[in-house]
Amino acid sequence: MTLQTKKTVQALQWTGTSLKVLDQRQLPETLVYDDYNDAAGVTEAIATMRVRGAPAIGIAAAYGVALSVIQHCAENPANWQEKVAGDIAMLAKSRPTAVNLFWALAQMQALLAQPLTNPQAAFIACAEKIHADDIIANTTMGELGADLLAGVKGVMTHCNTGALATGGYGTALGVIRSATQRQPLNVYAGETRPWLQGARLTVWELAQDDIPVTLLADSAAAWLMRSGAIDWVIVGADRIAANGDTANKIGTYSLAVLAKQHGVKFMVVAPITTIDWAIENGDQIEIEQRDQSELLPACYHKEGSLVSAWNPVFDVTPAELISALVTERGVVLNPTEQGMRGLKDAI
Numbered sequence: 001m002t003l004q005t006k007k008t009v010q011a012l013q014w015t016g017t018s019l020k021v022l023d024q025r026q027l028p029e030t031l032v033y034d035d036y037n038d039a040a041g042v043t044e045a046i047a048t049m050r051v052r053g054a055p056a057i058g059i060a061a062a063y064g065v066a067l068s069v070i071q072h073c074a075e076n077p078a079n080w081q082e083k084v085a086g087d088i089a090m091l092a093k094s095r096p097t098a099v100n101l102f103w104a105l106a107q108m109q110a111l112l113a114q115p116l117t118n119p120q121a122a123f124i125a126c127a128e129k130i131h132a133d134d135i136i137a138n139t140t141m142g143e144l145g146a147d148l149l150a151g152v153k154g155v156m157t158h159c160n161t162g163a164l165a166t167g168g169y170g171t172a173l174g175v176i177r178s179a180t181q182r183q184p185l186n187v188y189a190g191e192t193r194p195w196l197q198g199a200r201l202t203v204w205e206l207a208q209d210d211i212p213v214t215l216l217a218d219s220a221a222a223w224l225m226r227s228g229a230i231d232w233v234i235v236g237a238d239r240i241a242a243n244g245d246t247a248n249k250i251g252t253y254s255l256a257v258l259a260k261q262h263g264v265k266f267m268v269v270a271p272i273t274t275i276d277w278a279i280e281n282g283d284q285i286e287i288e289q290r291d292q293s294e295l296l297p298a299c300y301h302k303e304g305s306l307v308s309a310w311n312p313v314f315d316v317t318p319a320e321l322i323s324a325l326v327t328e329r330g331v332v333l334n335p336t337e338q339g340m341r342g343l344k345d346a347i
Contacts, residue, residue, distance in 0.1 A: 053165020145175030244319030245282030
């Protein structure tokens with residue numbers, strides 16, 4: 001394991017033979033990388049939220065497949081493709097909601113079907129390209145989103161959508177990064193229960209870039225909006241339906257409703273790979289339910305307990321509550337099915 005430095009905030013580091021994953025569960029107090037050498041380890045890292053954020057999950061999975069190819073080409077040269085296919089299926093089960101995971105695995109699955117003279121090099125190159133393309137997309141989205149924030153005095157963000165959740169720079173946090181380079185901006189971050197990504201990750205990450213930020217309890221968002229302190233809520237996405245309905249960290253939907261009530265605009269920032277064109281609307285998005293132990297104190301973890309917990313980790317924001325959808329291929333204002341089709345045609 002290695003320690004992170006201020007100038008190299010990265011969720012993932014590829015060494016050529018292993019994947020180093022920053023254990024985000026230990027931030028901000030401890031900066032530790034775990035080293036993974038096979039697909040099983042990467043699967044566990046995703047499932048346990050050592051790595052989180054839809055783009056970062058997809059990138060990690062791609063590297064997981066590359067590690068699988070390295071392993072099985074050496075161990076099973078006669079049937080390595082079968083072993084790798086099994087590892088792809090295993091990685092696909094690590095998290096159900098983030099479409100980037102399945103997109104990245106589909107790229108690897110397509111490569112698996114091709115005749116390759118050097119499979120290890122080909123799969124590593126594919127994973128590295130997925131990683132590099134995400135960083136390029138993030139910086140492009142950052143500039144496009146910042147264009148919408150001219151003259152804005154304050155914004156609020158939810159969960160963590162920065163370099164820790166992506167290949168680098170970030171989606172919603174990338175917009176905030178770009179905007180603060182152009183003008184002074186008051187930035188507010190919600191704590192994001194139950195994992196407190198805002199408190200543990202977002203404010204820490206912004207501080208690494210010397211960007212001032214104010215933390216607030218999620219339940220304080222309505223009062224913040226009523227005060228007039230913010231003009232936009234800016235969030236990322238884990239899956240976007242063809243009509244613009246957006247699945248994101250639990251609490252996003254309530255922020256969108258509150259924003260509508262208070263005349264605050266609502267921006268979703270995500271790479272084009274987050275759009276699932278096969279899903280017509282948000283009702284068809286599978287919402288991950290995590291273990292109730294993440295919410296309940298240990299005293300309730302016993303047979304016959306009368307106390308249980310409901311722990312969805314995502315919700316769906318209807319397109320009609322979204323003011324702008326920012327992708328690296330363009331911006332859709334007030335997304336509708338027609339507007340989304342226009343974006344698809346431009347790809």
